[in-house]
Amino acid sequence: MQGWIKVEDGTVQTINRLLGTLLAGGVVDGLVVPLRTPDGRNAVPALVRNPALLERAAPLAPAMPVNGGTVLGRVTATGAVGRVGAVLRNCELRAAVELAKVRQVLLDDVLFIGIDCLGTYRVDDYARMVEDGLDPVASALAMAREGRVVPLPGTAFRPACTMCERPIPGTGESYVPHLALGLLGVPDGERLWVAVRDEPLGEKLAGVLNLEPAEEPATRTEAVQALVAARTAERERRFAAFHARVHDPLSLLGEFATCIRCQNCMVACPICYCKECVFRTDVFDHPSSRYWDWAARKGGVRLPSDTLLFHVTRLLHMAHACVGCGMCSDACPVGLPVADVFRAVGQAVQESFGYVPGRDPAEEMVIATFREDELRELGEPGS
């Protein structure tokens, strides 16, 4: 079920009114949605129960201080108190689907509301835009009507966004949200494109949505295709650049030479799901003699130790489920292209198992399962 919702006073206001109706009408008991901070310089996800607070809702604000999948886990993992509507970008929704597989998001009471992602900026870049009186949302909406997703002149999207080939809900085998709000390739500012996942939900929400049923306009279909193609090309360019940079032990060392081992990438990653990460246990509190032994054997030892082991282990543990949200790169204080590494490696692992992170919560994570009839040559002589 799909069609148009009329926009009267503005796209954001229309979306917020729709969210308010869902909340006030009891379709959901709470909403996870970005709110403008009191100073207006950031938009942070919040669990909202009072519809009046939706006045501050900023569902299109192009800032991503945290992956929404992570915060959805906070409010559902040990049991949501009511039904929660989750307003998410596609990388956040896909992270939530991955976390659901390890029971760190519970989907039983979640109504996914996916919105076209028109690109996001680093949090500090977004704050500066607001300080400078710029309106990145208005600009993004105007561009989206022309079928384009481009940053404000003189600014840049987060690198992960520039190679994101799944910016639109449901694209690239992404899990289809209950409600998808479309902005890209919508011909004018008078309408909002809405797709409801199934008929029963459509009937339930008929009175709330007041949809004018329609086929997806060609302008939207074409704009989505063009965006996905451009992003895929950029992705391949970045993967090629990564492989040109990193191709042997020394170049791998070089890729992480400036790492200060703060582990922020791990903290920011929505997929790093271990409740007790091995790198935060005393496994790496080596006795002093260990360093002296290393130094004796190798002549010296980098301190803190185990920096490359940290990154390689993280790749081994979670690259198979990387959704490419790029929170790791944002979190890196020295600007390492962590997301490029994890996406490039992750893509290869995912393709070899036919796995698409964020496709289906009923699937099991690559490392959580096996098939008896797979990889038969591995373990045999010559493998």
Add this chain to the structure above:
Amino acid sequence: MEVSEVEGHGIPEFEPRIVAFLCNWCTYTGADLAGTARIQYPPNVRIIRLMCSGQLDPIYVARAVLEGADGVLIGGCHPGDCHYQSGNYKARRRVAILHQVLRQVGLDPERVWLRWISASEGQYFADTVTEMVAALREKGPSAWRGQWSV
């Protein structure tokens, strides 16, 4: 680089170091059988016993590789024979991921071997180690040997 001289020729020969993670029930017992049966194989392998190949966290292999092991051998029960039903199938997936990740970051997946060796296959264990040592001799020492900046 650890070198010894080939007898009579004065040519330094590289001695590969292999770290082996062997499951208690099959491959470790197979290695034991090779020993008790006095089957000869090169002394280049350092064995770490796991209760099951499914116990292998890939971090163990990453550690061995980055510390300069020239090769890593992972040994488990033949498919269908795991003492714990399915540990070896889980290990197989992990090794597949390991190979893929190593390849993607420019490291050599051919230095990491997975082999199914049962408790009765002492000869096969000895042959595997012999074969692996020869293959690693061809490849030369790991670039991570002596690398202080890992």
